[in-house]
Amino acid sequence: MKLEEFGLWSRRIADWSKTYLETLRERPVRPATRPADVLNALPVTPPEDATDMAEIFADFERIVPDAMTHWQHPRFFAYFPANAAPASILAEQLVSTMAAQCMLWQTSPAATEMETRMVDWLRQALGLPDGWRGVIQDSASSATLSAVMTMRERALDWRGIRSGLAGEKAPRIYASAQTHSSVDKACWVAGIGQDNLVKIATTDDYGMDPDALRAAIRADRAAGHLPAGIVICVGGTAIGASDPVAAIIEVARAEGLYTHIDAAWAGSAMICPELRHIWEGAEGADSIVFNPHKWLGAQFDCSVQFLRDPTDQLKSLTLRPDYLETPGMDDAVNYSEWTIPLGRRFRALKLWFLIRAYGLEGLRTRIRNHIAWSNEACEAIRDLPGLEIVTEPRFSLFSFACTAGDEATADLLERINSDGRTYLTQTRHEGRYVIRLQVGQFDCTRADVMEAVAVIGELRGEG
Numbered sequence: 127m128k129l130e131e132f133g134l135w136s137r138r139i140a141d142w143s144k145t146y147l148e149t150l151r152e153r154p155v156r157p158a159t160r161p162a163d164v165l166n167a168l169p170v171t172p173p174e175d176a177t178d179m180a181e182i183f184a185d186f187e188r189i190v191p192d193a194m195t196h197w198q199h200p201r202f203f204a205y206f207p208a209n210a211a212p213a214s215i216l217a218e219q220l221v222s223t224m225a226a227q228c229m230l231w232q233t234s235p236a237a238t239e240m241e242t243r244m245v246d247w248l249r250q251a252l253g254l255p256d257g258w259r260g261v262i263q264d265s266a267s268s269a270t271l272s273a274v275m276t277m278r279e280r281a282l283d284w285r286g287i288r289s290g291l292a293g294e295k296a297p298r299i300y301a302s303a304q305t306h307s308s309v310d311k312a313c314w315v316a317g318i319g320q321d322n323l324v325k326i327a328t329t330d331d332y333g334m335d336p337d338a339l340r341a342a343i344r345a346d347r348a349a350g351h352l353p354a355g356i357v358i359c360v361g362g363t364a365i366g367a368s369d370p371v372a373a374i375i376e377v378a379r380a381e382g383l384y385t386h387i388d389a390a391w392a393g394s395a396m397i398c399p400e401l402r403h404i405w406e407g408a409e410g411a412d413s414i415v416f417n418p419h420k421w422l423g424a425q426f427d428c429s430v431q432f433l434r435d436p437t438d439q440l441k442s443l444t445l446r447p448d449y450l451e452t453p454g455m456d457d458a459v460n461y462s463e464w465t466i467p468l469g470r471r472f473r474a475l476k477l478w479f480l481i482r483a484y485g486l487e488g489l490r491t492r493i494r495n496h497i498a499w500s501n502e503a504c505e506a507i508r509d510l511p512g513l514e515i516v517t518e519p520r521f522s523l524f525s526f527a528c529t530a531g532d533e534a535t536a537d538l539l540e541r542i543n544s545d546g547r548t549y550l551t552q553t554r555h556e557g558r559y560v561i562r563l564q565v566g567q568f569d570c571t572r573a574d575v576m577e578a579v580a581v582i583g584e585l586r587g588e589g
C-alpha cells in the first residue's frame with residue numbers, strides 16, 4: 127500500500143468510526159448472526175494476489191459490523207462493560223500507527239515513562255498512599271496470575287522458579303466463592319491446582335468471613351499445608367459482592383500472607399471518595415488490580431496492577447537474557463520484568479488522553495450517574511408484576527428473576543436478547559438462575575437505562 131493511499135483510507139476509516147458511534151443506538155446490541163455465518167462468508171483459501179483496499183473495506187462493511195455484539199452500544203447492560211471512550215480510541219489509533227513494542231525502557235522510553243506517570247495518576251485518583259507503584263497489564267487475569275505466582279514463590283522462598291514444584295508442599299491460596307474464575311485459572315496455571323484454592327465461606331452479605339478464613343489457615347498449617355496468600359474480592363462478577371477488606375488484611379498480616387485485591391470492575395468507582403468505604407483498608411494490601419477498560423473508559427485492553435512494594439513480584443517474574451540487556455541502563459524500569467509476557471503494547475497513552483479529555487470529575491460524574499440510574503432501574507423492575515429483585519444494587523449491578531422460576535427467567539432473557547434493543551446476561555445466585563443488569567457503558571444515558579426497563583416490562587409476559 128502506498129502512503130498516499132494509507133492517508134486516504136485512514137480518513138475514510140475515521141469517518142466510518144464517527145458514523146458508527148453516532149448510529150450505534152439504531153443497531154441491535156447483539157446480532158442475529160448464526161454460528162458459522164461469518165466463517166462461511168470468508169474464502170477458504172488465502173488470496174495469492176493483492177486485493178484493492180476498496181474491495182477489502184467493502185467486504186468489511188458487508189461482513190463484520192452486523193455480526194458483532196456492540197460493546198459500545200449505550201444499551202449494553204450485560205457482563206461488565208469493556209468501554210472505549212472516544213478520546214481513548216484516538217490514542218489507540220496513534221498507538222496502532224507507531225506500533226511500538228514496549229518491553230524495555232530502551233524500546234519505548236515515552237511509553238515506559240508515561241506508564242509510570244499514569245499509574246501514579248490513577249493511584250492518586252483511587253486514594254491509594256504515596257509510594258505505591260504499579261504496572262499496566264492486558265487483563266486482570268494476567269495481573270492475578272502475577273500476584274498468585276508471587277504468593278507461590280514467597281511461600282517457597284523462591285525455590286519454585288529455580289527447581290520446580292516437585293517435592294514441595296503445594297502453596298495454598300484463599301478466596302471466597304464470589305471471586306472471579308480468573309483466580310481459579312491463576313491457581314491452575316501457577317501449578318498450585320484447584321484443590322489448593324480454598325474457598326472460604328461468606329457471611330450474610332456475601333463477603334468472606336474473616337473468622338472462617340483464620341480458622342482455615344490455621345487448620346491447614348496444622349495439617350501440614352503451606353498457606354501462601356489471599357485474593358480479596360471487591361465488586362465480584364456475579365452480584366458485585368465485596369469482602370471486608372480491612373478484616374481480611376488483618377488476618378493476612380497476623381498469618382504472614384500476601385494479599386491481592388481483585389477490583390477489576392469496581393476499582394474504577396474508587397475515584398469517587400464517597401464509595402471508598404467499600405474497600406476500606408485496601409492500603410494494607412500488597413497488590414490491587416483494576417481494569418480502566420471496564421468502567422473508567424479506557425479502550426480495551428488496560429488493566430492496572432498496583433503494588434505496595436514491587437520487589438517480590440519482580441523477584442518472581444524477572445528474567446534478563448543476554449539479548450535483552452541494556453548496558454549502562456541498569457536502573458531503567460523495564461516493565462516486562464514486572465509481568466508474564468515479554469512483549470507489551472503502549473497502553474498508557476489512552477489513559478493520558480482519557481483522563482485529560484474528561485478530567486477526573488467528568489469520569490466521576492459518569493460513575494455516579496450509572497449508580498443512580500441502576501438504582502432507579504432496580505426500583506422500576508421491583509414494581510413490575512411477575513418479577514422480583516434477587517440481589518440489591520451493589521455499585522451499579524443488581525439482579526432480578528421471574529417469580530415463576532428459573533425456566534421463565536431463562537425464557538425472558540432469551541426474549542430480551544433476541545429483541546436486540548438491549549443486552550443482559552445471567553448468573554446463578556444461591557442456585558437460582560437470575561438476570562444481571564449493570565449500568566456502565568461510557569455514553570449511556572438515563573433514557574437508555576429506562577428503555578431497557580421498558581423492554582423488560584414489555585417482554586416479561588405473565589412472568
Ligand code: PLP
Nearest residue numbers: 265266267306308362363390391
Ligand atoms: N475479576 C473480576 C471481578 C471480573 O469481573 C473479571 C472479568 O469480568 C475479571 C477479574 C477478569 O478480567 P480480565 O478479562 O481483564 O481478565
